[in-house]
Amino acid sequence: MGHIKEPKGVDFIIQSEPLSNEERAAISEFIYSEKAKKKAKHTNSKKTTQTKTRRVTV
Numbered sequence: 001m002g003h004i005k006e007p008k009g010v011d012f013i014i015q016s017e018p019l020s021n022e023e024r025a026a027i028s029e030f031i032y033s034e035k036a037k038k039k040a041k042h043t044n045s046k047k048t049t050q051t052k053t054r055r056v057t058v
Contacts, residue, residue, distance in 0.1 A: 006012055019027070 004012075
């Protein structure tokens with residue numbers, strides 16, 4: 001994604017419409033579910049990967 005430089009004498013004003021309560025709830029639910037999936041995947045991968053330690057005698 002590139003950066004768009006404003007030409008001289010031109011102002012880009014971007015204003016989005018406010019979100020409804022239903023849209024906010026849907027976005028919050030999506031974020032919560034994605035974080036839960038990521039956390040579950042991360043904890044499952046840790047359980048299956050184990051490292052062995054070995055003793056070194058001097």
